[in-house]
Amino acid sequence: MAGDDVISRVGRMSAHLFRSDRRITSTLGACLALTFLLLPTLLVFPLAFTQGEVLRFPPDKLSTEHVHDVLLSTTWRDALWTSIRVGAAAALLATVIGTTAAVVMPKPETARLPLQLAIALPLVLPPVVLAVAWFGLFSDLHLIGTMRGIAIAHGFLGVPFVYLNVAGALASLNRELILAAKSLGASPIVVFGRIVLPIVAPGVLAGALLTFILSFDELILPFFLGGGAVQTIPVVMWSQVQYVTSPEIAAVAAITTTVTLVTLSVAVLLGMLRIRRISK
Amino acid sequence: MPSQQGTNDIMPAISPSPHMSPGNAIGKRALLASVVIVFFVGLIIPLLQLITQSLSPAGAGNSYEYIFSNAGYLSVMRTTVAISLTTSLLTLVAAYPLAYFIWQSPTRLRVVFLAGLVVPFFTSIVVKNFSWTVIMQNSGPANRLLVATGIVDSPQEILFTRTAVLIGMVHYLLPIAVVPIFVSLLRLDRSLIKAARSLGATRSRAFLLVTLPLSWPGVATSGVTTLVLASGFYVTPALLGGRKDQMVANLIDTSIRQLNRLDYAAGLAMIVAVVVLVTLPVALRQVAPPQES
Numbered sequence: 001m002a003g004d005d006v007i008s009r010v011g012r013m014s015a016h017l018f019r020s021d022r023r024i025t026s027t028l029g030a031c032l033a034l035t036f037l038l039l040p041t042l043l044v045f046p047l048a049f050t051q052g053e054v055l056r057f058p059p060d061k062l063s064t065e066h067v068h069d070v071l072l073s074t075t076w077r078d079a080l081w082t083s084i085r086v087g088a089a090a091a092l093l094a095t096v097i098g099t100t101a102a103v104v105m106p107k108p109e110t111a112r113l114p115l116q117l118a119i120a121l122p123l124v125l126p127p128v129v130l131a132v133a134w135f136g137l138f139s140d141l142h143l144i145g146t147m148r149g150i151a152i153a154h155g156f157l158g159v160p161f162v163y164l165n166v167a168g169a170l171a172s173l174n175r176e177l178i179l180a181a182k183s184l185g186a187s188p189i190v191v192f193g194r195i196v197l198p199i200v201a202p203g204v205l206a207g208a209l210l211t212f213i214l215s216f217d218e219l220i221l222p223f224f225l226g227g228g229a230v231q232t233i234p235v236v237m238w239s240q241v242q243y244v245t246s247p248e249i250a251a252v253a254a255i256t257t258t259v260t261l262v263t264l265s266v267a268v269l270l271g272m273l274r275i276r277r278i279s280k
Numbered sequence: 281m282p283s284q285q286g287t288n289d290i291m292p293a294i295s296p297s298p299h300m301s302p303g304n305a306i307g308k309r310a311l312l313a314s315v316v317i318v319f320f321v322g323l324i325i326p327l328l329q330l331i332t333q334s335l336s337p338a339g340a341g342n343s344y345e346y347i348f349s350n351a352g353y354l355s356v357m358r359t360t361v362a363i364s365l366t367t368s369l370l371t372l373v374a375a376y377p378l379a380y381f382i383w384q385s386p387t388r389l390r391v392v393f394l395a396g397l398v399v400p401f402f403t404s405i406v407v408k409n410f411s412w413t414v415i416m417q418n419s420g421p422a423n424r425l426l427v428a429t430g431i432v433d434s435p436q437e438i439l440f441t442r443t444a445v446l447i448g449m450v451h452y453l454l455p456i457a458v459v460p461i462f463v464s465l466l467r468l469d470r471s472l473i474k475a476a477r478s479l480g481a482t483r484s485r486a487f488l489l490v491t492l493p494l495s496w497p498g499v500a501t502s503g504v505t506t507l508v509l510a511s512g513f514y515v516t517p518a519l520l521g522g523r524k525d526q527m528v529a530n531l532i533d534t535s536i537r538q539l540n541r542l543d544y545a546a547g548l549a550m551i552v553a554v555v556v557l558v559t560l561p562v563a564l565r566q567v568a569p570p571q572e573s
Contacts, residue, residue, distance in 0.1 A: 126512020
């Protein structure tokens with residue numbers, strides 16, 4: 001049986017070699033994928049500091065001129081302000097609707113499903129379809145070209161995110177805590193304020209921040225429903241980027257990406273806080 | 281906890297606190313009714329109005345007759361189907377190994393890679409595509425890399441081609457496609473793979489007969505999701521594609537903005553909505569049984 005032994009040993013060795021070889025290949029592949037994924041986001045930062053008007057990577061010389069100009073330009077400052085206002089209003093709207101929906105969602109599956117499907121619709125339908133659908137309604141209500149209109153549209157986009165976050169938090173809520181508080185004489189308002197709210201709040205805020213990001217980055221809805229009057233950052237960027245790619249756009253891209261990434265980090269931290277509270 | 285204190289101050293203003301008590305059934309029902317009304321008036325009715333808008337008398341017939349008899353519109357729809365299917369397939373081919381790698385990685389590496397998915401997902405699509413135009417321009421990094429590695433002799437036209445559109449779309453959809461596959465791998469019982477291996481299955485056989493079938497629901501979910509999302513792309517074909525790469529969303533834009541025909545736009549939007557809403561449940565039902573078993 002010596003032959004078998006040798007064969008199996010050779011087999012094991014080659015398998016080991018093959019495996020370590022495979023590990024290197026797959027790690028390399030994964031790193032390539034990571035580069036592919038992150039490159040377009042990270043590229044805007046060096047590009048923003050291009051000197052002169054020619055956009056190329058890597059930039060020939062670095063300068064803060066374009067970032068400086070963008071931060072001082074009234075067009076971009078107005079656009080940033082518009083984006084922030086629309087985003088904040090959308091986040092507030094999505095928070096109110098999403099939280100309410102999560103709290104009052106009926107228990108039976110037959111009643112639950114249609115409402116959940118309606119909440120998920122803006123996630124699955126392309127923004128263009130929503131834009132055309134809302135065009136009619138918004139024309140009737142004189143909401144075309146208003147910030148209110150865009151905020152309402154973006155609010156619907158954010159509802160599923162708030163809903164999922166809050167419903168998740170509510171599902172993990174320990175019913176016994178509520179019963180205990182009640183049996184000790186706490187009023188419903190006290191139960192809500194002292195038990196439900198602290199557990200749900202990080203989820204609510206995370207959903208609100210995600211809605212803000214969605215709104216901040218959304219192009220199609222303000223482009224179609226804004227009637228040229230609601231100049232958010234993506235709309236102004238889009239009106240230029242189709243014709244020229246200038247270092248100015250790169251600077252705007254870097255600034256808005258920074259806003260997005262900072263907001264996202266806060267949302268992620270809140271999400272982790274929620275998970276930690278649940279696991280305690 | 282200070283943060284808890286902070287959120288407590290804000291929350292009552294924006295949440296339905298007085299109605300929250302479990303005993304207050306009437307208040308709860310009223311709130312439920314208002315949520316239903318908000319979605320009905322704000323979303324369902326506008327979507328249903330697409331039907332009447334698309335059928336509103338437009339000279340000879342309704343918009344569908346025009347859409348399905350016009351060679352230009354038909355070719356855009358064929359392009360949309362072709363690009364969506366190709367993108368979806370390419371994305372899956374890239375997403376599975378990536379999800380598998382993340383699944384096999386230790387926790388710390390997992391966090392790095394999951395962050396690598398989240399950051400591009402939340403980067404504005406205008407920003408991402410703007411970056412691609414710089415990367416893909418004739419003197420850009422992509423061409424310099426291709427020439428330096430000897431893959432091509434001279435810089436190629438990448439921008440305004442189908443390739444550029446596919447790269448931009450796969451890049452957008454990859455993070456979204458990885459997540460369902462990763463989740464289905466997480467759900468998978470690793471002892472089944474060990475059992476298969478100990479019973480003499482080779483690595484590849486264990487993968488093909490155990491891992492892949494068990495993670496299939498995730499693959500199907502990713503496939504459907506990418507397909508559905510791909511069908512609605514606007515920015516990428518407009519910015520990275522040429523004239524022949526324009527998709528339905530771009531045609532909807534042209535119909536409204538240049539032709540001033542809301543009925544054509546509504547008809548096209550209706551077609552996309554129906555395809556999406558029919559594909560999703562059918563595909564998800566395909567996914568459901570293996571998940572239960």
